[in-house]
Amino acid sequence: DSVYVNNAEGAMKATNYLIDKGYKSIACITCTKQNLPSADRIKGYRDALESHGMNFNENLLFEVEDDTIEAGVEIFRKIKNFTPAINAVFFPAGDMVAIGFIKEAKNQGCIIPRDFAVVGFDDIPAAEVIEPALTTVRQPKLEMGDYAIGMIVDKMEGRESGIKHKELQTKFIIRESA
Template identity: 25%
Template sequence: MANKITIRDVAQEAGVSVTTVSQILNNKGDRFSSLTQQKVRAARKRLNYIPDFNAQYLIRKSSRTIGVLIPDISNPFFSQFITGIQNKAMEMGYVPLIFGFNNNSQRASKYLEELIKRAADGMIIASDILDTTDIDKILKDNHIPYILLDRSSTSVSDSDHLMVDDYNGGQQVAQFLIEQGHQHLAVVMPESASVNIQRRWEGFYQVVEAHQNVSVDRVFAPLSKVGGRQAAQAVIKLPNVTGLFAINDEVAMGIYRGLEDHGKQIPVDYSVIGFDDIDIDQYMKPTLTTVHQPILRLGEQATEMVISRIESPSKPVQSNKLPVELIIRESTNKR
């Protein structure tokens, strides 16, 4: 096997010392002439030299990496979220290391351990299956700042918080369905819901509770297209229900197919509203009314906050809540 190109090879090619190459390639070579700097950079380019990660880490005591734990990379929501992380991380000079753990807690714990071993400077964790207290202890003991999504902002009071206004999103959905004349409503959601999903339900129910002539049932189903499709069978057995709130857009997609399986039409028989506003919503038939959350911005903001904490460890706790907006399309109508 051919040996990897080393900094010594670059030094020999450029006719300078290893120290000179190191300082120039680490942007600390101002004291060298422009000719010497050009020779070193030209030698690096000719040899296709890529600096050794471990050596760089020892020099600057930073990996300039951010660990990212995602429950399901195939989920369109997380695809957009990751894009936001990648855009902002690269802009700020960091590299994201992204792991999808397929909602497997053992795998998530293993990846968390591996990211610590690989000296990630900070972490972004989207998970409701890892214990918040354990994460906080492990990462703080290792002096690694993190942003934890989909969990309560009060669970770890001295950590940075980032969330979207899920409660208000649920309120907007209920208010719109009621204004459209729907009096019998149903919400499709998982029985063991993460904190952000629970907030959507609580906001929805708060509005329903204020209207004496409006009722709501909950249909429990997994947070997936398959779960939504299975839930449709239970929905059609609920008397008089005409307004459906799918707790996220993937569930809504499954509901579309499930209602079609039973000969039901949207929005003729049911008005359906989702939550997330993923790209495919505009291509569904009928197009999906949904709550827009700024997914790309969520990824960017999480990255900004983690890097800010990495570079300023003693700064005050950061807390951000991003707004949501109901986007009205073709899957809803008046009764």
């Protein structure tokens, strides 16, 4: 049994938003520890680019080890002077990496979103309190938990014997960072 979100759709929403805002050089930051979600999120990013007639550039794909603020600081240092210049960053790796990127960008004198538009993934509580507030893809975590508990109870009480899968949709949350 499983409860999951449509990661590819969430990544497409984020990437489409950035493209629709006029961004042409969009980096994608993934996490090496999130195998299937990362692959699905990269697919959504790639599909969005291609649906707008843009080429997928593997040089704009970066990996971090984990969803941490420190990883975001390191990513900023890698891409601040990248050629071709990057003007938007999508973080399917997670909001913590995006927050670390924003913090380091501000420490280096950059203005978000003027210098870099930033979009995260997860919608953790800190996404609302960072300045500027983080535009992100929300996963319905409470709903996921409710479905998972319901599946377990149904199995324990003998109401369900087969394997069930429940896919939930993400929601794109627009804030100030993009």
